[in-house]
Amino acid sequence: MESAEHVARALLGKILSYRGASARIVETEAYLGLADAAAHAFRGITPRTKVLFGPPGHAYVYLIYGIYNCLNIVSEPEGSAGCVLIRALEPLTGLRAMRRRRGVERLEDLASGPGKLTLAMGINLRHNGVDLTRGPITVSEPEREEEFETAVTPRIGIRHNPDWPLRFTIAGSRFVSK
DNA sequence: TCAATGATGGGCT
């Protein structure tokens, strides 16, 4: 089964890595493409959304509010536009670079939000469309799989379908967004 | 502690 929800759940606990920085995914949201008015792909293929309609495993990076970038992973086969927004990370390595790029010290503040984490990891619009199965940005299994429970809540900051339970977090993590 | 708000630019009607 390959739904955005399934992939969003499966990404929790995985390791996102790029150029020496790595972090554990602790919060995701599923967007359901043409079936979901909150999704960028809802209105169909445009220059911006065409990567969403492409093959899974690619990055969809977009600019939000003129300032921040958000990282998504295309989650469904070509022609189907589901994706998963990465919303928060638990920093693991490359902390010095993350602190420099973010301008804050506290570990909990480095990547505890979708705009914060792209800045911390050095991910921006240039990475739109890159294949995450080939690098240099990668998603991999953790060295030690830790047990955790998945909490399910409505998505954050959207106006359409605001109560759909498509936000997934590692329960109790201090690195989720606030 | 918490709600309100300004920053800032691309995408789309």
Place this chain on the structure above:
DNA sequence: GCCCATCATTGAC
């Protein structure tokens, strides 16, 4: 011209 899948700061309490 309006809308954002945000964040840090401000100011009231």
